[in-house]
């Protein structure tokens with residue numbers, strides 16, 4: 001359910017503060033501490049699950065809710081013309097926090113290209 005060493009579990013429990021946008025029984029949304037776009041928030045399942053590799057059918061309700069709430073929260077946060085959702089997984093995906101989270105990035109201006117081309 002919850003991992004005592006996990007920073008996002010601590011945000012879910014309130015042990016670590018965060019600027020919360022939305023909360024229900026399944027998910028919590030809060031602003032990213034290092035925003036990379038004018039709108040940048042994270043949506044997490046309240047239950048601890050480290051990566052998408054660890055997902056099971058028991059997570060479907062929360063993962064569905066994460067997507068289902070993204071548009072409303074993006075619009076309310078100022079991203080009315082579109083946004084990007086990203087779930088980084090594992091070292092290749094540059095996952096930094098091992099509690100599944102969906103980035104929602106947007107703003108008034110179009111974002112850059114989706115993937116930075118790797119330097120050869």
Ligand code: 5GP
Pocket residue numbers: 007016018019030031032033034035087088094095096097098
């Ligand atoms: P990842 O690379 O794992 O997909 O991204 C993790 C994200 O979590 C980063 O964008 C980082 O800025 C954000 N983050 C890390 N620690 C905290 C924290 O304590 N509070 C908040 N609000 N965001 C955090």
Ligand code: ZN
Pocket residue numbers: 002003006007008009010047048049098099
């Ligand atoms: Zn966690």
